[in-house]
Amino acid sequence: MELSHVSGSSNGSEASSHRTSPLSLTPLLTSQFSGTRADQKRAKALSDAIDKSLRAEKEREQREGGIKLLILGPSETGKTTVLKQLKLLYGQKGLDPERQTYRRVVHLNIMKAMQALVDGLQQHSIPLGDPQNAEHLAIMSRLEPTAETDMFLELVPSIKALWADSGIQHTYYNITQLNIQDSAKYFLDAIDRVAHAQYIPTDDDILQARVRTLAVSEHVFDIDNVAYRIYDVGGQKSLRKYWAPYFDDVNAIIFMAALSAYDQPCEEDPKLNRLQECLVLFNEIANHKLFQLTSMILFLNKIDIFQRKLDAGSLVSKYFPEYRGPNDYFSTTVFFQYRFLQQCKDLQKQVYTHFTHATDTKQMRVIVVAVNAIVQRLNLRSSGLL
Ligand SMILES: Nc1nc2c(ncn2[C@@H]2O[C@H](COP(=O)(O)OP(=O)(O)OP(=O)(O)O)[C@@H](O)[C@H]2O)c(=O)[nH]1
Ligand SMILES: [Mg+2]
Known part of the structure; x- marks a missing residue:
């Protein structure tokens, strides 16, 4: 897939001119100068300067263009863990820069x-x-x-x-x-x-390690030839006011909820159930006027812990009394998925749900490929190319 198919500021012709390989200019330029050594040196310097400016331009385009995707959700739901998986799967250096x-x-x-x-x-x-x-x-x-x-x-x-x-x-x-x-x-x-x-620390150690995110960070990835700008935010209540400046021109949102939090109180407000609070936040995001055309992807995460809790006999109905079904994985996950989808006021709005285990790199690889396919398809459709 090419950059020119991406909606947003860069149109097709701009994108293709930016894709010109900078290296190909060197022989072209050197042939414009006569053969003296001084001339060739000057040609090389000029060519290097052009290469540099093209590289800077390409980096700028990558920064500003591409699919803008926000990872939103309450604290401790696994947002930064998904970002770490993206670095492992698509980053040039994986997690090496942060290993120490x-x-x-x-x-x-x-x-x-x-x-x-x-x-x-x-x-x-x-x-x-x-x-x-x-x-x-x-x-x-x-x-x-x-x-x-x-x-x-x-x-x-x-x-x-x-x-x-x-x-x-x-x-x-x-x-x-x-x-x-x-x-x-x-x-x-x-x-x-x-x-x-x-x-x-191994990659798995880094995926398991926990540091609260305090500031919004931007990351650029090329996922199967599609440029992405991905934003990771801090999920604590006090940090949510810093999300709004990033809400313009968003192509896709991954909203993260921790299913395993169904029996946990909120850290900031222990009287509130964590998953209930998450549903309220999802309601705000899914019905936000700036996200009417934004692809909405819901990750119901931490299924491994959720399954362990069910196996240990923890009853969903104790925390969600409206649930009357059996306490097995299939029935309870269907119930929670329904509770989330119920939050969307626009019944036409598609929410693509995945049940995820964000610390499992194998599972995340499959899910990221599926999400990329959906985001690309919806993006082509909204830009009129499909
Ligand atoms: N077992 C398990 N642990 C997970 C899963 N997803 C995330 N975690 C762990 O949950 C903890 C919190 O994950 P983070 O990615 O830091 O959560 P966050 O949403 O970025 O939190 P904030 O930065 O506070 O908003 C980390 O220790 C992760 O390793 C999962 O699917 N299963
Ligand atoms: Mg985080």
């Missing part, structure tokens, strides 16, 4: 996870399995919430001992209202590997 930074993130994630478990254990007066771990418990409970990662290595023995303790394990598996991140078990199980002096 994630070492500290992983260490901090582990500290926070154990702090949350210790809080849960103490709040619910759960006894430690091994009373000798009381000292480790005291060390972790004294830790400031703002503790920095330079303390991580000295905390490792306490974290390891506590994670192996049956009281902490009971807390992890039985206290549903823990304020703990989804990747806690993944990292706590891997503590020996990640505490190693030569530890370098």
Whole structure:
């Protein structure tokens, strides 16, 4: 697919002239000068300058043209994880530029996870399995919430001992209202590997690691020859006011919801159910006047955790009393999909739903190809080319 098929500022002829290979100009220019060495040097300098300006132009076109896609949704639904998958699948350097930074993130994630478990254990007066771990418990409970990662290595023995303790394990598996991140078990199980002096985060570690997004960021990708400008936003309530300036000329939106949040309270407002709050936000986005012609793609994410919760016997009807069906994966996902689609006031509006596991690169590869096909088709249709 060519850039000229993309709706937006660049028309076909502009796009094709920008695609002229800069390198092809060098022989053309050198042939305009007579054969002296000085002439050839000048020709080369001129050609280099033109190459540079064409490259800058191409970069500008990539920045400003292409399909504009926003990834929206509440906090912790997996927006940045999808972006990381795009970098892995379509970025020139994958996740390499950020790999080193994630070492500290992983260490901090582990500290926070154990702090949350210790809080849960103490709040619910759960006894430690091994009373000798009381000292480790005291060390972790004294830790400031703002503790920095330079303390991580000295905390490792306490974290390891506590994670192996049956009281902490009971807390992890039985206290549903823990304020703990989804990747806690993944990292706590891997503590020996990640505490190693030569530890370098793997792609999977980076996908599992959690850093809140605070500012909107723009990323340019070429997905199967289609140029995309993709925006990742911070999903916390207090950050949503920064989304609006990006709402003009949006070709597609991926709205992310975490299905696994059906039994969780909102972080900012614990009286509110997280998935209910997500439905309200989806209602605002799906019915926004600026998005009447925007392709709407809904990712009902974290299906792996959702499935685990159902398997553990957690009832959807306890949190969504209007649901009367069986508590199996198929029936409950159909119900939630229906609840989301119900939010669209325009009954003609197509919402393309995918059930996703955003940390699974294999699944995301298939889904991104499907989304790209849909976005391209809808884009061609809206630009009158189909
Ligand atoms: N198990 C599992 N974990 C997931 C999935 N999707 C995302 N995560 C994890 O959920 C956490 C939050 O994901 P992010 O991508 O940071 O969430 P976000 O929507 O960008 O959050 P904000 O930046 O606060 O808006 C990370 O630890 C991810 O690894 C999934 O499908 N399954
Ligand atoms: Mg994010």
